[in-house]
Amino acid sequence: MDKVVGTILQWLDQYGLIVLFVMMLCKNCAIIGLVVPGTTTLVITGFLAGNGRLSIVSVILVACAGVLAGNNLSYALGRFANRFVIRTDRVSRAADTANEWLLGKRSLLLFFQFPVYIRVLLPLGLGTLWYPLGRWLIIDVAATGLFVGSVALLGYLAGSLAYEMQEVVTLSQRVQVIIGLWVLISVVAMYLLWYVRKTHR
Numbered sequence: 001m002d003k004v005v006g007t008i009l010q011w012l013d014q015y016g017l018i019v020l021f022v023m024m025l026c027k028n029c030a031i032i033g034l035v036v037p038g039t040t041t042l043v044i045t046g047f048l049a050g051n052g053r054l055s056i057v058s059v060i061l062v063a064c065a066g067v068l069a070g071n072n073l074s075y076a077l078g079r080f081a082n083r084f085v086i087r088t089d090r091v092s093r094a095a096d097t098a099n100e101w102l103l104g105k106r107s108l109l110l111f112f113q114f115p116v117y118i119r120v121l122l123p124l125g126l127g128t129l130w131y132p133l134g135r136w137l138i139i140d141v142a143a144t145g146l147f148v149g150s151v152a153l154l155g156y157l158a159g160s161l162a163y164e165m166q167e168v169v170t171l172s173q174r175v176q177v178i179i180g181l182w183v184l185i186s187v188v189a190m191y192l193l194w195y196v197r198k199t200h201r
Contacts, residue, residue, distance in 0.1 A: 021066040028070025033120035046152035050159020063148045071123045078127020109139045113147030115180030
C-alpha cells in the first residue's frame with residue numbers, strides 16, 4: 001500500500017489534478033474500475049488539501065467530474081450492449097421486474113458509490129435495463145456528490161489535523177467496507193421483502 005500511495009503522490013506532484021480526474025473516471029468505468037485506486041487518490045488529494053497544498057473545492061469539483069464521466073460512460077455502454085442481449089420472454093420479464101424494483105428504491109441508490117463492485121457495475125446494468133436517463137442522472141449526481149464529498153472531506157479533515165496519510169487511507173478503506181456491507185445487506189433485504197410481497201398477492 002505504501003508503494004501505491006507513493007506512486008500517486010509522485011503523479012500528483014507531476015501532473016496535478018489531472019491525475020485525480022483520470023483516476024476517478026477510470027475507477028467508475030465498467031470493469032476497469034475494479035483495479036484502479038481511485039478512492040485512494042481521492043483520499044490523498046483531500047489530505048493534500050487539508051495540508052494547504054491543494055484547494056478542497058478544486059478537489060471536489062474535479063473528482064465529481066471524473067466520477068460522473070466514468071459513470072455515464074458505463075451507462076452508455078450498457079445502453080449500447082442492450083442491443084446485443086438475447087431477447088426472450090424470460091429476459092424481458094426479468095428486466096421489467098428489475099426496473100420496477102429499482103424505481104421504488106431510488107433513495108437507496110444514493111449510496112451506490114460506496115461499495116466498489118456496485119459502483120463499477122450498477123451504471124452498466126442500469127444502462128442495459130434502459131433505466132430512465134433523467135432518473136439516472138439525478139441519482140448519479142446526488143450519489144456522486146455524497147460519495148466524493150464525504151471521502152474528500154475525510155482526507156481533508158485528517159490532513160488539517162496532521163494525521164499520517166497511511167492511517168487516513170486505511171481508515172477510508174474500512175469505512176467504505178462498512179458502508180458497502182450495509183448497502184449490500186439493505187439491498188438484499190429490501191429485494192427479498194419486495195419479492196415476497198409480490199408473490200403473495
